[in-house]
Amino acid sequence: MEYVWRERRVEVGGRRRIYKVFEHPGSVVIVPEQDGKLALVRQFRPAVDAWLWELPAGTLEHGEEPLDAARRELEEETGLSARRLEVVASFYLAPGYSTERMTLVKALELTSVPAHPDEGEMIGEVRWFAPEELLRMAAAGQLTDAKTLAALLLVIPDRRPR
Template identity: 45%
Template sequence: MNYKLLKSQILYRGKVFDHQVDEIEYDSGNIGIREIAFHPGGAVVVPIKDDGKIILVKQYRYPFKKTLIELPAGKLDKNEDPLTCAVRELEEETGYKARDFIKLGAIYTAPGYCTEILHIYKAVGLTQGNHNREEGEHGMELFELTQEEIVTMILSGEINDAKTIAGIFYLQKTKS
């Protein structure tokens, strides 16, 4: 560590994240500002049907003003276990329940300014039920695609959501 913290202030407390600004002094004597978005993290699910197809959702993303194709995912509630979140989000967004969840890994989404960690799970033994979408998710569509189809869509730029790309990478590279 080549700096010391001079001042730290939370400028905004939000529903999704808090915004903190820190003033630091490097060992050289130069002053720097660091902004941090404190985020509770989330869970991502790679739901695999018995036929090997993976369930994805098409969801409108407000910051980009467009719909994206993604793996089901959601934000952790305060002090929530990531597995509990994964179970909830799978059913909420897709209507499916899973017999087994296997943790594949975790990613830091934007480590330069955000504390969000997404925990990625594979879900197998799926049974269809009823989704319970939140208000902003009502137009969500489901897709069932093979791994190969998803990789093709990633490489063509049709799928550019980072958590989905990471989830498919973990799925391909782990032995669980």
Template identity: 40%
Template sequence: MNPNKPEHLYEKTISSQSIYEGRIIKVKVDEVLLPNGNTAKREIVHHQGAVAIIPLTDDGRLVAVRQFRKPLEKVIVEIPAGKLEPGEDPLSCAKRELEEETGYTAAHYEKLSAFYTSPGFADELLHVYVAKGLVKGESRPDEDEFVDLLELTLEEAHELHQAGEICDAKTVVALFHWENQMLRARG
């Protein structure tokens, strides 16, 4: 057995049925053959992919947005993010989303990571960028997007996390990255 190619774990698709196609996601149900010979159904959400931006001001603040999230039925604080358009370059999307949601542009972008948000049922790949050298401008949110702009210190962001207002994975990852970056800078 080759540990780098664990074929014994793969599930072969027997059939696939599309059950929903929306503007943001597509949902299908696959029947799969399991490694032990049994079959199972897998509900799979297809998403075009997205970007998230960790915008850091020159004075050491995180630019974030506060908005209502219907699936959670509450207002939360997040880093700016948005979905990729078909064929769109993730860096181009990051630049567009940062300006649309916050009004900021950035002189420097660094790709931090890319990760699957929920690989147990979705294929969404999220690309995360750090943006620095920010210049404030005029935000242009989508017509169905309503946000408040915040500039947070690390301490304020941790307080919001403890209070449950920062509760999404991308923003929690951003906090850990930001804190780690500050610790490394201190030596």
């Protein structure tokens, strides 16, 4: 898949501007939920040289629908398969420079399958967390991935840390 920077010429208030825009095919973030707990992956991110706790996520392949991508990414990264997938929301990740629109999908009625991360992915472990623990981690700055924080805001009903 090729990612491309393009220039966009925009006229706002009588002034012409040129913006560099990163064209992106879209992505998904998945919230695996079972028995009241949510699964996150610990993944190494070379851009920030750190291991981060994140919800599983990935880029749509050419022509792929978000629910199909969610099913594929969930299995690749976590070794889980969902009998039921529900779209919760859709949002832009960085509209200041990118067209990437992410679809948030809840994965329910889960079973185990063999995990098979993409070649470049470094996933250390998959762990289940109670929502309250994730809220405490977010408040303490231990969750630093924006897509994970946004998704948790939308899926945990009572978002106040205790």
